Amino acid sequence: MQTKKYSAIGWRNIILGLVMVIAAASISYASVPSVEIGAADRAVEIARQARDRVEISSKGVKASSDVLFKEFAERTAELQKLLDTRVNLENAGLLAKDDPMGDARRAHINGKILVEVGALKKVCDKNLDGLLRSLENFDKAVADSLVDSQATRSINSNYEVALDQYINQEKTRFEDAVEAAQEALDNYRDNTDASQHKRLLKQYERAKKRMLQIEQRRKIYNARIKVAAMNQEISGLIREKIRTDGNDVSSRFRAVMTDLYNCFAKIIPVAESGGTGSPEVLANLGFNNIEGFRNTLDIVDDATAKLSKVLDEMVNDVLTGLGEIKVIDEQGFSSEVMSVEEEMEFLRLQRQNWEG
Amino acid sequence: MKYRIRLSAIIVLLFIVFLVIRSQASETTYEFYSNADQQTLDIETREMGNQLRTMFNQQDVAGRQRDIDFAEYFANLRKLVFYSNKLATYSDYERDLVFARDNEIFKGLPQEPDQDDGADTPMNRKEFTETKYERMKKNVQEEIATYQDLIQLSLDSCQSIIANDLTGIMIYPGYQVRVKRFMEGKDFRLYTDRKDIMTQAWPEFVAQIDTQFSYWQEKPAGPDDPIIDPTITGAL
Numbered sequence: 001m002q003t004k005k006y007s008a009i010g011w012r013n014i015i016l017g018l019v020m021v022i023a024a025a026s027i028s029y030a031s032v033p034s035v036e037i038g039a040a041d042r043a044v045e046i047a048r049q050a051r052d053r054v055e056i057s058s059k060g061v062k063a064s065s066d067v068l069f070k071e072f073a074e075r076t077a078e079l080q081k082l083l084d085t086r087v088n089l090e091n092a093g094l095l096a097k098d099d100p101m102g103d104a105r106r107a108h109i110n111g112k113i114l115v116e117v118g119a120l121k122k123v124c125d126k127n128l129d130g131l132l133r134s135l136e137n138f139d140k141a142v143a144d145s146l147v148d149s150q151a152t153r154s155i156n157s158n159y160e161v162a163l164d165q166y167i168n169q170e171k172t173r174f175e176d177a178v179e180a181a182q183e184a185l186d187n188y189r190d191n192t193d194a195s196q197h198k199r200l201l202k203q204y205e206r207a208k209k210r211m212l213q214i215e216q217r218r219k220i221y222n223a224r225i226k227v228a229a230m231n232q233e234i235s236g237l238i239r240e241k242i243r244t245d246g247n248d249v250s251s252r253f254r255a256v257m258t259d260l261y262n263c264f265a266k267i268i269p270v271a272e273s274g275g276t277g278s279p280e281v282l283a284n285l286g287f288n289n290i291e292g293f294r295n296t297l298d299i300v301d302d303a304t305a306k307l308s309k310v311l312d313e314m315v316n317d318v319l320t321g322l323g324e325i326k327v328i329d330e331q332g333f334s335s336e337v338m339s340v341e342e343e344m345e346f347l348r349l350q351r352q353n354w355e356g
Numbered sequence: 357m358k359y360r361i362r363l364s365a366i367i368v369l370l371f372i373v374f375l376v377i378r379s380q381a382s383e384t385t386y387e388f389y390s391n392a393d394q395q396t397l398d399i400e401t402r403e404m405g406n407q408l409r410t411m412f413n414q415q416d417v418a419g420r421q422r423d424i425d426f427a428e429y430f431a432n433l434r435k436l437v438f439y440s441n442k443l444a445t446y447s448d449y450e451r452d453l454v455f456a457r458d459n460e461i462f463k464g465l466p467q468e469p470d471q472d473d474g475a476d477t478p479m480n481r482k483e484f485t486e487t488k489y490e491r492m493k494k495n496v497q498e499e500i501a502t503y504q505d506l507i508q509l510s511l512d513s514c515q516s517i518i519a520n521d522l523t524g525i526m527i528y529p530g531y532q533v534r535v536k537r538f539m540e541g542k543d544f545r546l547y548t549d550r551k552d553i554m555t556q557a558w559p560e561f562v563a564q565i566d567t568q569f570s571y572w573q574e575k576p577a578g579p580d581d582p583i584i585d586p587t588i589t590g591a592l
Contacts (some may be wrong), residue, residue: 081385085386088386094390104393104394104398104401107398108404112410124420132427136431139434139435140434146502147439150499150502153499154499157491158488161491184378250431251428256424261417265411268413271411293585302497318421
């Protein structure tokens with residue numbers, strides 16, 4: 001084992017090492033054409049804009065539907081109370097058919113329930129135009145975002161191809177550098193002439209610095225590849241979220257409203273009969289309509305929760321993906337003692353890294 | 357400690373008060389029906405009957421239903437045009453990509469290798485071109501699949517609404533104006549311009565989309581149509 005110690009290089013070399021690292025970093029960024037970096041950034045930017053556009057537009061839907069469903073919830077609670085009372089009266093035998101008093105009570109509470117449904121309809125009527133308008137804008141935002149986010153797939157993919165190409169080119173340079181370093185180190189080890197020793201050591205140092213610069217660039221390329229992969233994942237995620245969830249949210253909202261108005265339409269003949277002033281008609285109502293109405297309310301709830309869930313999931317998924325970025329372990333050129341064996345090991349490991 | 361006990365006691369007390377008020381409130385309606393006389397109930401029922409007739413007006417409800425149906429239809433009709441315009445770009449993608457590959461005209465292509473390091477350059481122009489070709493082909497195929505899905509979804513929706521036009525959206529003049537205005541816009545113009553190339557690759561889509569728009573176009577005069585405007589003859 002041959003170990004040689006040299007006088008302390010000290011702070012000067014540490015600073016020099018740092019300067020080299022910074023220089024290597026700036027060289028590596030400069031080596032990747034700005035067009036390609038811009039392209040990758042553009043993909044992320046497009047995906048973000050697409051997501052933001054959907055989110056902003058969904059706020060309009062949320063605002064208009066919140067007004068609708070808030071009033072809806074209040075009316076539903078009133079309706080529920082009346083339905084419960086009706087059940088209690090029925091159980092107590094106070095709504096008995098063929099009993100004039102039972103018929104009168106039945107007609108009255110049925111009418112009361114329908115008036116409450118009418119109040120519900122009023123809420124829907126008041127808010128429907130606004131909701132349809134915001135859904136139209138939301139649809140447009142989703143379609144635009146979907147198309148824009150499609151482009152991110154190609155942009156990211158092109159960026160990855162370009163980075164692969166750079167890293168392969170760097171590998172060739174690295175092979176040259178490691179060969180030169182190896183040769184310089186061999187010369188240094190084999191030469192016993194003290195005057196030559198210093199020159200050979202400097203020669204090795206230069207070769208090693210070149211190698212470290214290339215290694216530094218490799219780390220940055222690799223980091224960018226990782227970021228590109230993550231960007232691909234994020235933009236892909238946004239793309240799919242918009243496609244699968246965003247695309248049918250408006251349709252679902254409209255379907256819920258259609259169901260609601262179908263329920264209201266069912267009440268029209270009943271209302272017309274009730275409007276003749278005949279309590280008997282209302283007394284004989286079955287209230288299957290109200291059961292159907294309850295189902296619709298469930299759908300309304302689901303639809304509102306769905307939009308909020310879409311956005312929550314989208315944000316959470318993106319944040320989870322961010323955890324995959326790892327900080328590059330910096331290794332500067334700062335050792336004060338040089339061991340040939342250690343350096344040989346260093347060269348071997350470096351080569352192994354590349355091949356691995 | 358004392359403060360906590362006092363606070364808990366207050367909360368329990370408030371809860372009991374809340375339950376009592378709540379049960380009283382529900383009992384009020386129940387008791388109203390238990391105690392109300394028949395005449396009062398009949399009068400109120402008639403009043404409510406009159407209210408209901410105003411609340412549930414056939415024309416009003418039908419109009420709202422029609423608005424919702426048209427909103428759904430129109431949203432999908434616009435999507436058909438919008439996505440078709442994007443899909444048309446890829447109508448001849450295989451030939452375009454093969455051309456780009458064979459002639460090495462992809463963006464970001466490495467420069468011709470020089471004598472010194474050309475032999476060792478691991479990814480030469482050919483490899484780069486091939487890799488880029490394969491990736492672009494895959495990306496384009498995925499984009500096409502996406503647009504095809506979206507167009508099919510919108511077509512299904514439009515066709516279903518028209519086939520079961522329960523609310524009569526096609527005969528309502530206000531909607532005809534909106535579709536007509538859309539057909540005069542730039543998206544539809546682009547669709548018309550690209551229709552030929554779109555037809556080469558996806559003729560069945562074009563046929564179905566055109567059918568949807570044909571419903572909204574003014575019908576040309578047929579041989580059986582009266583020569584004189586019926587409104588004029590009616591006036592005479």
